Amino acid sequence: xxxxxxxxxxxxxxxxxxxxxxxxxxxxxxxxxxxxxxxxxxxxxxxxxxxxxxxxxxxxxxxxxxxxxxxxxxxxxxxxxxxxxxxxxxxxxxxxxxxxxxxxxxxxxxxxxxxxxxxxxxxxxxxxxxxxxxxxxxxxxxxxxxxxxxxxxxxxxxxxxxxxxxxxxxxxxxxxxxxxxxxxxxxxxxxxxxxxxxxxxxxxxxxxxxxxxxxxxxxxxxxxxxxxxxxxxxxxxxxxxxxxxxxxxxxxxxxxxxxxxxxxxxxxxxxxxxxxxxxxxxxxxxxxxxxxxxxxxxxxxxxxxxxxxxxxxxxxxxxxxxxxxxxxxxxxxxxxxxxxxxxxxxxxxxxxxx
Amino acid sequence: xxxxxxxxxxxxxxxxxxxxxxxxxxxxxxxxxxxxxxxxxxxxxxxxxxxxxxxxxxxxxxxxxxxxxxxxxxxxxxxxxxxxxxxxxxxxxxxxxxxxxxxxxxxxxxxxxxxxxxxxxxxxxxxxxxxxxxxxxxxxxxxxxxxxxxxxxxxxxxxxxxxxxxxxxxxxxxxxxxxxxxxxxxxxxxxxxxxxxxxxxxxxxxxxxxxxxxxxxxxxxxxxxxxxxxxxxxxxxxxxxxxxxxxxxxxxxxxxxxxxxxxxxxxxxxxxxxxxxxxxxxxxxxxxxxxxxxxxxxxxxxxxxxxxxxxxxxxxxxxxxxxxxxxxxxxxxxxxxxxxxxxxxxxxxxxxxx
DNA sequence: TGTTAGCACTCATTAATATAGAGTGCTAAT
DNA sequence: ATTAGCACTCTATATTAATGAGTGCTAACA
Numbered sequence: 085x086x087x088x089x090x091x092x093x094x095x096x097x098x099x100x101x102x103x104x105x106x107x108x109x110x111x112x113x114x115x116x117x118x119x120x121x122x123x124x125x126x127x128x129x130x131x132x133x134x135x136x137x138x139x140x141x142x143x144x145x146x147x148x149x150x151x152x153x154x155x156x157x158x159x160x161x162x163x164x165x166x167x168x169x170x171x172x173x174x175x176x177x178x179x180x181x182x183x184x185x186x187x188x189x190x191x192x193x194x195x196x197x198x199x200x201x202x203x204x205x206x207x208x209x210x211x212x213x214x215x216x217x218x219x220x221x222x223x224x225x226x227x228x229x230x231x232x233x234x235x236x237x238x239x240x241x242x243x244x245x246x247x248x249x250x251x252x253x254x255x256x257x258x259x260x261x262x263x264x265x266x267x268x269x270x271x272x273x274x275x276x277x278x279x280x281x282x283x284x285x286x287x288x289x290x291x292x293x294x295x296x297x298x299x300x301x302x303x304x305x306x307x308x309x310x311x312x313x314x315x316x317x318x319x320x321x322x323x324x325x326x327x328x329x330x331x332x333x334x335x336x337x338x339x340x341x342x343x344x345x346x347x348x349x350x351x352x353x354x355x356x357x358x359x360x361x362x363x364x365x366x367x368x369x370x371x372x373x374x375x376x377x378x379x380x381x382x383x384x385x386x387x388x389x390x391x392x393x394x395x396x397x398x399x400x401x402x403x404x405x406x407x408x409x410x411x412x413x414x415x416x417x418x419x420x421x422x423x424x425x426x427x428x429x430x431x432x433x434x435x436x437x438x
Numbered sequence: 439x440x441x442x443x444x445x446x447x448x449x450x451x452x453x454x455x456x457x458x459x460x461x462x463x464x465x466x467x468x469x470x471x472x473x474x475x476x477x478x479x480x481x482x483x484x485x486x487x488x489x490x491x492x493x494x495x496x497x498x499x500x501x502x503x504x505x506x507x508x509x510x511x512x513x514x515x516x517x518x519x520x521x522x523x524x525x526x527x528x529x530x531x532x533x534x535x536x537x538x539x540x541x542x543x544x545x546x547x548x549x550x551x552x553x554x555x556x557x558x559x560x561x562x563x564x565x566x567x568x569x570x571x572x573x574x575x576x577x578x579x580x581x582x583x584x585x586x587x588x589x590x591x592x593x594x595x596x597x598x599x600x601x602x603x604x605x606x607x608x609x610x611x612x613x614x615x616x617x618x619x620x621x622x623x624x625x626x627x628x629x630x631x632x633x634x635x636x637x638x639x640x641x642x643x644x645x646x647x648x649x650x651x652x653x654x655x656x657x658x659x660x661x662x663x664x665x666x667x668x669x670x671x672x673x674x675x676x677x678x679x680x681x682x683x684x685x686x687x688x689x690x691x692x693x694x695x696x697x698x699x700x701x702x703x704x705x706x707x708x709x710x711x712x713x714x715x716x717x718x719x720x721x722x723x724x725x726x727x728x729x730x731x732x733x734x735x736x737x738x739x740x741x742x743x744x745x746x747x748x749x750x751x752x753x754x755x756x757x758x759x760x761x762x763x764x765x766x767x768x769x770x771x772x773x774x775x776x777x778x779x780x781x782x783x784x785x786x787x788x789x790x791x792x
Numbered sequence: 793t794g795t796t797a798g799c800a801c802t803c804a805t806t807a808a809t810a811t812a813g814a815g816t817g818c819t820a821a822t
Numbered sequence: 823a824t825t826a827g828c829a830c831t832c833t834a835t836a837t838t839a840a841t842g843a844g845t846g847c848t849a850a851c852a
Contacts, residue, residue: 153844353685491816504832
């Protein structure tokens, strides 16, 4: 047997691409005869068989069992996504239709971001037939715009914080003693003068500690108020994840095994599991930070039989969130990436203009 | 053949009860021999067979196929729940343990009601092995306590509404023209004097329309502000449903058929579907409004193969919500009812005391 | 030297068949 | 009224056989 470096020449690539394409559609192992007819290479099945043997040796495809066709490995998918996949020449019609449908959704008065996100998730899910998730925007880089304290009961204080992007957060706290109007006014002044313009990150870091020290006569109250402010602006970022179409996974036999399905759907229900998909730091590129995780590449163990595609969206400067699409490894990468691009672009346009 | 009214005598009841008990445990059709040994009636299987034939004729049980045992019909379950079911003599230990576990959860500082509800749902789900849902409290009967308008940007107005139970709702609206401090002050006065103390229902009914008419110089702005207030207090009550353990249904073969499972889980994901389970008007009885829907009795079509048990809880006077447990028709009714009673009582205690 | 036809072989899927067992309904005896 | 006994039904399970898709390898070919 001749020992030499095996090359992934052009023909092999074409064959691999055909195999993957075919598998993406059917979900069945694909054999040499199919490829022989499928491609324009005019090669006999026997030749294809030889090439396939090579591709298997190179680790791009694998046989589920001895006398079956080949299916792509994670490595194969990776190559496909990185090199082989072409921007699909989708009919403009379809694209337009999709965008229209989206606009229709968006035009319905969605004052609450939450509603918008839930609708987006649903739209994406029905459009792609995969499971989707959208995180609420992270505001940590945004600045506090306005703080207001007001008494709602003798010993209860309402704290409202507005941050860039006009996100409102609030808490009600118990004050140990009743506060008179004068004190509340002072507290208001203090908070606004010292916290406005700071980002949430900055506030959490240490400003509060300093402020507490500086607090004069109302030391105790200032402390608890500041704590409450800090909490109000930090809390619950991890909870706000909207999902949809989780039951779409039943469409894909390779995922709808009872145990797998249970685990997967569970992950979607326990949304905190999904947080590891969130892009922590979003580098601004024109690709909307699209990332493709194939099989075991994904950060979530229970999704090792899936592929995950994530993108970032930006409602306003600095108000960003993550969109994720989760499907079988044989997901239609072209379409998904394309859809995500369209969606994020669209969002940018709609919201940036306003 | 003798024609006579068939009686559901005591022995038949005992047998029916045994059949159902047994079926609840195993999920398998139960045969005459089993019952013959299971009960203390000291009857032979042949006798049981005769009785079973009668029970079938009466519509309480049915044979899935000719040579199988019997399973209860919805009518059978209904009789069981209404008449045959006894307060199970659960070991106090277990009950205590359960409550303790619950308290442990509750003691963790759960300032946000949402977090509490989500945790409760989860706790219930793991405890019962069924799917659970909890609605956020409805506040429609509660009164507006406090309204505050403040300017966050030149032409943006923040509206904060606090209602009984210290629920805070807010919106930001665009004002057509910039408002000066004086105007805002006036608006504040107007809202507070005319809306405070009214229930949400009342406000929605017609107060706003009247107010708009009375509005003097700032007619336009008053209108939009009031609309915003109305919207802030109405919005999103239907969205706030927390679910957990939906994948538990996979444990029950009769539900884990792919299509059924898909439909069911979907219903849980599209939470609005669940709203029909909410008790619209809660009559105050010591049974916590516990209701049992068996099979086709349930208001939700997709759950016609399930049973649903609902109860109401009350965090504070007038702040009520619904808890639902959804499982197979052969759910452990005793345990579920019992658990719900314990939970709601416990909630009442914890929150009423404070 | 790369390509192809041909053939023996493997293995999953499907269908066909047999077997075992649970449970019933009915009859006749107690 | 109750029960033992038996023939009968129907599901579930295991066994076997048949089918066919697909491979790897060899030898012939351009």
